[in-house]
Amino acid sequence: MTSRIARIFFALSACVTLSAVAAPVQCIAPAKPGGGMAVTCKLIQQGLQAQLSAAGKDPAVKISYMPGGIGAVAWNSIVTQRRAEADTLVAFSGGSLMNLAQGKYGHADVNDVRWIAAIGIDYGMIAVRKDSPYKTLGDLMTALKKNPSNITIGAAGTIGSQDWLKFSLVAKKSQIDPKSLRFVALEGGGDAFTALLADHVQVVSGDASEAALHAAEGEIRVLAVLADQRLPGALVNVPTAREQGIDISWPIIRGVYMGPQVSDDIYRRWVKTFDKMMASPAFDQLRIANGLYPIAMSGDQLTKYIHKTVEDYRKQSDQLGLIR
Known part of the structure; x- marks a missing residue:
């Protein structure tokens, strides 16, 4: 009986493991279809196929739409409920950074998420x-x-x-x-x-x-x-x-971030994956086809850039009387 239970347990474990491996990467566009956030996720969907296949992952990136508050709903979901999801990416833009600077995401802070890569300029x-x-x-x-x-x-x-x-x-x-x-x-x-x-x-x-x-x-x-x-x-x-x-x-910068409790190893793996994707000549063509133009920043460099940009936006917005 014990042996039978053990076999069932290991079979179930194997199913869970296979399910986890087979689960597709998800790119969340924090808006309705048809806008720049959707463009970002579609570009990632097209560009990541080769890298995901080489890493043994499902190459089919799933795009999900999460509109609300010009990105606030998606941000809140990631920082409160989905903090450690290893294969969930969220699109952001210069508009997201403007909203952060003006306090439109509540008490959100730049350090609340992990910034992976900027993949194009709009x-x-x-x-x-x-x-x-x-x-x-x-x-x-x-x-x-x-x-x-x-x-x-x-x-x-x-x-x-x-x-x-x-x-x-x-x-x-x-x-x-x-x-x-x-x-x-x-x-x-x-x-x-x-x-x-x-x-x-x-x-x-x-x-x-x-x-x-x-x-x-x-x-x-x-x-x-x-x-x-x-x-x-x-x-x-x-x-x-x-x-x-x-x-x-x-x-307008466009890119992706992920949850704050994703491990350093997984985060660095994603940074390297995007670096490899963006170094590909084929990706240059995909980017142009999606109406975006060259930029390639990731990891620590991108994080520093975002800190400075949000602070600059905050000063500019304060001067215009947009921060209360």
């Missing part, structure tokens, strides 16, 4: 529907000067969010008072473009990677990218704001 952009009367950024700014109340601007997040700030800076450079603008706060880039296509808003202040998805289908007109120079890929023909006389550039 850029801000301003878009309208393809049938919009505004053909250039200048057309839009002229219309906003005449009657700002007639134009609604979709942006992910409330006052002080990244999308709100970058459009406000463009307006300010055009001698328009940002306080006169009509912003509609939305959950993320996916919601913003849905609202634009349904004509609930007339303009979207968002990110180039999000716009590239819709521009390829001919649904929208991107008026400007907020980059130092024109971007390759789907938006190659879109002029920069600088080309149109508005000196604004807005780079």
Whole structure:
């Protein structure tokens, strides 16, 4: 009897072990589908296949969506309930860092999670529907000067969010008072473009990677990218704001973090996995195809960068009266 129980026990143990090995890596996009967080997870899903196979893991990365609070719900889930999950990655962006700086994740701190890698740079952009009367950024700014109340601007997040700030800076450079603008706060880039296509808003202040998805289908007109120079890929023909006389550039970092109680060994293994992925020429092509541009930071270097960036955002937000 004892021998039989032992055999059952070992059989069950083997099943559990096999289940753990076979369980796919999960990438959480803390927003609804269709935005930059989804782009980040999809790029990781495509890029990690070779590395995961070589490590004996299931190469099929599972993407889960966890919208709410512009990343706050996902953050809270990881730091309170899923602190030690070894194969759960969470997408973040410069907008996440802005929210951290402004206290929009409650009492959250940069040290609450483990920062793995930054896999690409995105850029801000301003878009309208393809049938919009505004053909250039200048057309839009002229219309906003005449009657700002007639134009609604979709942006992910409330006052002080990244999308709100970058459009406000463009307006300010055009001698328009940002306080006169009509912003509609939305959950993320996916919601913003849905609202634009349904004509609930007339303009979207968002990110180039999000716009590239819709521009390829001919649904929208991107008026400007907020980059130092024109971007390759789907938006190659879109002029920069600088080309149109508005000196604004807005780079957006994109990457992933994981829970605070993941062991050092597992964390370092993930850092090395991402380093290897990002060193691959094939990944460069995948990144461009997903509307992102080169950057490669990981581990300690990325963590230092994030500490500095959040502190810079905090000072900037404080100066603008966005932190109470």
